[in-house]
Amino acid sequence: MSKEKPSIPKGTRDFGPAIVVKRNYIFGVIKRTFEKYGYLPLETPAMEQLSVLTGKYGDEGDQLIFKVLNSGDFLSKTKPEDIEEGSKHLTRKISEKALRYDLTVPFARFVVMNRNEITFPFKRYQIQPVWRADRPQKGRYREFYQCDADVVGTNSLLCEAEIVQMIDEVLTSLELKDFTIKINHRGILAGIAEAIGEKGREGDICVAIDKLDKIGQEGVRKELLERGISEQAVNKLEPLYSLSGSNEEILDQLQSILGDTEEGQRGLKDLREVWQYLEQLGSYALSTQNPSGQPRLMLDVTLARGLSYYTGCIFEVKVNNVSMGSISGGGRYDNLTGMFGMPGVSGVGFSFGVDRIYDVLEELELFPTSSQVGTKVLMVQFDKESELYSLPLLQKLRDAGIATELYPEAAKLKKQMSYADQKNIPFVLLIGSEEMKSGKLKLRDMQNGEQDELYIDDIIAQLKA
Amino acid sequence: MSKEKPSIPKGTRDFGPAIVVKRNYIFGVIKRTFEKYGYLPLETPAMEQLSVLTGKYGDEGDQLIFKVLNSGDFLSKTKPEDIEEGSKHLTRKISEKALRYDLTVPFARFVVMNRNEITFPFKRYQIQPVWRADRPQKGRYREFYQCDADVVGTNSLLCEAEIVQMIDEVLTSLELKDFTIKINHRGILAGIAEAIGEKGREGDICVAIDKLDKIGQEGVRKELLERGISEQAVNKLEPLYSLSGSNEEILDQLQSILGDTEEGQRGLKDLREVWQYLEQLGSYALSTQNPSGQPRLMLDVTLARGLSYYTGCIFEVKVNNVSMGSISGGGRYDNLTGMFGMPGVSGVGFSFGVDRIYDVLEELELFPTSSQVGTKVLMVQFDKESELYSLPLLQKLRDAGIATELYPEAAKLKKQMSYADQKNIPFVLLIGSEEMKSGKLKLRDMQNGEQDELYIDDIIAQLKA
Structure with a gap:
């Protein structure tokens, strides 16, 4: 047995009790909301066939997939030339399985494998860890949770409107x-490309525009020109960065700019329909203004996201006045299951970044106190006699549903009190010889130090109140 | 992109919504019980350093650990001779990380790494998947959940008594x-070995006795003799298989058999103390008789479990009249963290086998109906007009906390009803032109087919009742 100082792999984390409880609070809110909207939980295995994952995330993504070594004598199936050809080639010979890289590809794989049993539209949510061999850095981990909700098998834009509602509800x-909540549409982006005379070049335009926050208008201009977008087109594009007014006014301006393009028309029509749904739903995201005076839901034509993937509406959510990237995002895709030979299944989905939400809530001190409590009462143990006297009371408290511990040894009082302190236990019950005689027990409130002498039934009533 | 028919790795499973909901019901009961007894959640990464896991599960166990291939050009750090020496040697050169094999070693690793921050006694529970490269077969998977609860840093036998209570409470x-609930003690087994003249041979005796259920008394006799236990000793041992009477009577019989052995004394003293705790707690496990007339908690001197590991009380739980192995087990260990150079930390823990509990509840039809429901109401969509009319009502139902869906398209009624059926949605709301006129909506109970015409507020009141 090794006796070296143990450690955990770079980019992974242990979550101790206090953190798990807070994370579960976030997961709980997200789950309840998903379920209220008819999404049901799915769980897929941590390991997928390597062939299922390969080629779905681009070359760079393929590199970042954690591969699992075949068990047993994995070399027995290789030839000398497999080794000579290098790591990349050898990987395919000695590894058949890999760790899940996201929840979208496993979802698509599940839908295709179970296409005959699934009732469409199929609404599922999935909250599970994923693994990426990225270089770890602040806020970027090699194991992290994703919280996805997707509906496949319908084109209805009600789904898009409900995504806005779910985001608003979870964050509220x-x-x-x-x-x-920023919203845009792939058709708008394609329409813009066409309107500025660069039809079909929306991919390059988006990659550049996506950096507007980081490198500014001049930087984006430089990149656009480098990517071969004409100067004339860039000049036409730039005014769009600062479209202003209400969402309605922006839609009207876009109408006049993109009115003639087919894709632009499609985008505008879809967005108007999403707006109509939201109005009928009485959406707070529409009616609420942020402290800055801007509406909570904002049409942002510079929102790009991963274009290769999305085909309709796209979303991204930012918490304002906190230095943190987007905490949620998603969009519509028309051919997710096509990668497994099942074409024509349209869907729309989004996901929450729980690690980022956690950091934001911590920074803004928004975790409720109740999400930090485990045990409610610690019974102090003075000696064998007080221990035996305490046991039926311990049972009584637990039977009443009150999380209670009896300190398991007659340790020094100071040690027992510090245990309660460390564990954030709000009440301590002290039962010495006098208390055993009278049946009136000392209940100490650890927050304010106040002490009451009460019968057990009154203690239970008070703690349950 | 590959277009082959996708599959999942052997021995792994997808859990669709209906199954996740049922599994969560089991997890929920276990979590609530653990927390009521002061255990708090811990989560550790799926990947551990391979060096942390190696050597902790025996040679066979080491083989069954899933190793993760180093990312990047993993061959660059190997020499030709590393490959010539074969798979086992090469593994150490191209893999530094591995998937968690159980929850016990990661727990020990966590305790050692955080020894200065942890308040002892440290009570933690952990519910996470583990991975083993076992040959998959019925009921044995390569990915499965373990549910462990352990307390370390105290010798108090109150912990053992509370484990009996938690098992009883979860299953009830x-x-x-x-x-x-079978209970035994490592000291009893050592004492028996000594009493029959084979002091120190309890390891061999236990491996053989452990098979009593499978190979019978004759088979065990043969194995004992093969393992070098004397015939005289075996003759003395066999009457112990059928010790009968109440637990108290068995303890008394053991007293006279093992009374002179040090280890036997220790075992008997501990067990009597556990019994005293349980009596004071008013334990149902003590007072309840199973339909067969046997007590729920049974001292069983033939209970062996993994002896290399445990040093005090050991537990195992079987559901009677169901063909299923043990669904829970555990015991006390005196040196868990010793493997990482931190000696002298005694602890006791146990775990539930969720897959087996799931199968038992399924066989006995014990899953409550409520654990099978997601969406409560499906609103049918007839046309655009009924859709727009329905939206504010949809929002109203959700605001009341009722999980509701509006079918996202004006599909044929039959299709929408079958969607409700497949998804086990108990109520369907039908809103056609007449209903829009009167405001009285048709609420159909999908279980009995009954239909009511009600205003939305009355529907909400009824569904929330």
């Missing part, structure tokens, strides 16, 4: 008050 | 009525 339930 | 909460 988490007590966040200043956030922006 | 799951509506199981006929199960046996």
Whole structure:
């Protein structure tokens, strides 16, 4: 047995009790919301066939997939030339399985494998860890949770409207008050490309525009020109960065700019329909203004996201006045299951970044106190006699549903009190010889130090109140 | 992109919504019970350093650990002779990480790494998947969940008594009525070995006795003799297989058999103390008799479990009249963290086998109906007009906390009803032109087919009742 100082792999984390409880609070809010909208949970294995994952995330993504070594004598199936050809080639010979890289590809794989049993439209949510061999850095981990909700098998834009509603509901339930849900549409982006005379070049345009926050208008201009977008087109494009007014006014301006392009028309029509749904739903995201005076839901024509993937509406959510990237995002895709030979299944989905939401809630001190408590009462043990006297009371408290511990040894009082302190236990019950005689027990409130002498039934009533 | 028919790795499973909901019901009962007893959640990464896991599970176990291939050009750090020496040697050169094999070693690793921050006694529970490269077969998977609870840093036998209580409470909460909690003690087994003249041979004796159920008394006799236990000793041992009477009577019989052995004394003293705790707690496990007339908690001197590991009390739980192995087990260990150079930390822990509990509840039809429901109401969509009319009502239902879906398209009624059916949605709301006129909506109970015409507020009141 090794006796070296143990460690955990770079980019992974242990979550101790206090953190798990807070994370579960976030997961709980997200799950309840998903379920209220008819999404049901799916869980897929941590390991997928390597062939299922390969080629779905681009060359760079393929590199970042954690591969699992075949068990047993994996070399027995290789030839000398497999080794000579290098790591990349050898990987395919000695590894057949890999760790899940996201929840989208496993979802597509599940839908295709179970196409005959699934009732469409199929609404599922999935909250599970994923693994990426990225270089670890602040806020970027090699194991992290994704929280996805997707519906496949319908083109209805009601789904898009409901995604706005779910985002708004989750973040509002988490007590966040200043956030922006940005929305755009792939058709708008394609329409813009056409309108500025660069039809079909929306891919290059988006990659550049996506950096507007980081490198500014001049930087984007430089990149656009480098990517071969004409100067004339760039000049036409730039005014769009600062389209202003209400969402309605922006839609009207876009109408006049993209009115003639087929894709632009499609985007505008879809967005108007999403707006109509939201109005009928009485959406707070439409009616609420952030402290800055901007509407919570904002049409942002510079929102790009991963274009290769999305085909309709796209979303991204930012908490304002906090230095943190987007905490949620998603969009519509028309051919997710096509990668497994099942074409024509349209869907729309989005996901929450739980690690980022956690950091935001921590920074804004928004975790409720109740999400930090485990045990409610610690019974102090003075000696064998007090221990035996305490046991039926311990049982009584637990039977009443009150999380209770009896300190398992007659340790020094100071040690027992510090245990309660460390574990954030709000009440301590002290039962010495006098208390055993009278049946009136000392209940100490650890927050304010106040002490009451009460019968057990009154203690239970008070703690349950 | 590959277009082959996708599959999942052997021995792994997808859990669709209906199954996840049922599994979560089991996890929920277990979590609530653990927390009521002061255990708090811990989560560790799926990947551990390979060096942390190696050597902890025996040679066979080491083989069954899933190793993760180093990312990047993993061959660059190997020499030709590393490859010539074969798979086992090469593994150490191209793999530094591995998938968690159980929850016990990661727990020990966590305790050692955080020894200065942890308040002892440290009570943690952990519910996470583990991975083993076992040959898959019925009921044995390569990815499965373990549910462990352990307390380290105390010798108090109150912990053992509380484990009996937690097992009893979890299984009773799951509506199981006929199960046996077997208890034994490492000292009893050592004392028996000494008393029959084979001091120190309890390891061999236990490996053989452990097979009593499978190969019978004659088979065990043969194995004992093969393992070098004397015939005289075996003759003395066999009467112990059928010790009968109440637990108290068995303890008394053991007293006279093992009374002179140090280890036997230790075992008997510990067990009597556990019994005293349980009596004071008013334990149902003590007072309840199974339909067969046997007590729920049974001292069983033939209970062996993994002896290399445990040093005090050991537990195992079987559901009676169901063909299924043990669904829970555990015991006390005196040196878990010793493997990482931190000696002298005694602990006791146990775990539930969720897959087996799932199968038992399924066989006995004990899953509550409520654990099978997601969406409560499906609103049918007839046309655009009914859709727009329905939207504010949809929002109203959700605001009331009722999980509701509006079918996202005006599909044929039959298709929409079959969607409700497949998804087990208990109520369907039909809103056609007449309903829009009167405001009285048709609420159909999908179970009995009954239909009511009600205003939305009355529907909400009824569904929330």
